[in-house]
Amino acid sequence: MTTQNFNLPDVGEGLTEAEIVAWKVAPGDTVAINDVLVEIETAKSLVELPSPHAGVVGELLVSEGTTVEVGSPIISFVSDAGPAATPPNPAPAGEETGGSVLVGYGTGAGATSRRTRPAIRPVRSSVGVIAKPPIRKLARDLGVDLSSVTPTGSDGEVTRDDVVGHAAQASVFRNIETPEWGDVREEIVPAPSSAPVGLARGIAPTQSQIGADAERTESIPVKGVRKVSASAMVQSAYSAPHVTVWKEVDATRSMELVKRLKASPDYADIKVSPLLIVARAVIWAVRRNPMVNAAWVETENGAEIAVRHYVNLGIAAATPRGLLVPNIKDAQELSMKDLARALNRLTLTARDGKTPPADQQGGTFTITNIGVFGMDAGTPIINPGEAGILAMGTISQKPWVVDGEVRPRYVTTVAGSFDHRVVDGDGMSRFIADVAAILEEPALLVD
Incomplete structure (x- = not known):
């Protein structure tokens, strides 16, 4: 009996590491070439890794x-x-062979696949790229x-x-899961001071106090998508001078x-x-x-404006x-119906965490819909x-003056942040x- 290991591959995104999210097989399972083995998370998306071998799973070497x-x-x-599913001379890394198998591992002679899956993109090399070690x-x-960076x-x-x-994909807004309310409806909390009471009196906190605080603190590692977006937020906020303007709008006819x-x-068949x-x-x-x-x-x-x-x-x-x-590429070419379909696909794919890296690059303008969180307005951070x-606020009925009379109308607020180096206030x-x-x-759209 022989044992053969499968190593974590570079899936073509300049990957150096990934998190094992969920195993799709267990020891003793029989798998065919291209059967999904595991779901991993890279810095940009979730990726399903197909099996380069046909055989029996021996051991899962890394835990979820x-x-x-x-x-x-x-x-x-x-x-x-022995490893019959892999030929004696596998294809070079980055070269695909028949059967849509994992890049760089080859395919077995005469092996068949039970299901067809898209091949992972070829590995690119950054050897010829001019960049300093810190970069x-x-x-x-x-x-x-680096080979994909201009x-x-x-x-x-x-x-x-x-x-x-x-790498940057940034915005100030993100969804945070709402915690459950506790059993206590109301409690009295001491007013904050410049230091804890014990320290103000010159008394150091006890070990039991320190332990109690530690039990109430949760540490969340910063990695993957959040690491990239955090870096991008800092980059944008401290490199581009942000200015925000906003306007309250009667959106009744849009709602109609x-x-x-x-x-x-x-x-x-389209969600509108x-x-x-x-x-x-x-x-x-x-x-x-x-x-x-x-x-x-x-x-x-010198600087240019593109x-x-x-x-x-x-x-x-x-x-x-x-x-x-x-982002939706060339959105200006789409009809209303095609744009609606594109928004649907974009939203569903993003919620599943499976947005392809190419869909996250090359954006030119961004909308952040904070209205879904019940927010009226905000000052969003520009994507690098x-x-x-543009931030879209919640749409709700409010009293509004129409032809000298106060009527209930659907009102929202649209806010726009801009890079003042590129765009003037007017x-x-x-x-x-x-x-x-x-x-x-909205009838103005008909032209």
Whole structure:
């Protein structure tokens, strides 16, 4: 009987480590090539690893919840006749063979697969990339493949900003699970002071006090998606001068349009929400105010402003594993129905934590819907590589003056943060006013 280990591969994202999330097999199971062995979490997404072998599972070498480095053995296979599923000369790393097997491990002669799964992208090399050791370490920490980063430094060198900007997906808002209420409805809490009472009196806290505090404190490791987004937030907040403007809007007619679309047979299989109207409004307003869709770019010859004539529309999505900001490529080309379908796909994939890395790159403008959390307005942080972000507040009925009379209307607040190096205050103000105009009268979209 022989034993063969399967090592954690680089799945083509510049991966240096990953967390074992959930095993899909157990010792003694018989698996075929391409059967899913395990679900892992990289710095950007969840990935299912298919089996490169056909055989019997021997041992799970790493427990769930453990982070391991690329190349570490994670599972073993046992067989009586040796590893027949792997040819004597496997394909070179990064080269695919027939059968959609895992890249770099080859496929067995005559082996068949019970199910077809997409092949993992070929491994790319960063050997020829010009980057200093600290930058390479940063790239490893953030899960960035240096060969996919566009360098802006002198002589084609990859800089720190290049790496962080490539990895960055940021917004100030994220979903936090609400804890359960305790049995005590009300309690009296002493007013805070500059120091605990014991210290104010010159009395050190006792060991029992320290132990009690430790029992009430939970430590959460910062890794994966949250590590990348945290780095991006700091990068954005301290590199781009943020300014925020906002406007209260009568969105009654937009709500009426949403109601009509929901009742339309053409949208029977599509979930329609006010976010669809906001997305269309943003695309329309970007066309009228292109600087909000631009970016500040540092080059060896000085700074430049890149004005994009397309919209890769990012939607901030709160997921159980942290914030993701996938974007809809060339959203300006989509019809209302196609945009609604794209929003549906984006949302469902993000909630499952399976947004492909490509969908998280190349965004030009972002919407964060804080209204789903009951928030009226906010001052969101701009995604690195972008110049603006719009926060959509909750839509609720309020008294509103219409033709000199107070009436109940559906009212919301739209807020926009912008990079003041790229966009002037009047430019962002016009943009927010245009978005508000569409929400007040969505018929303007018909042109």
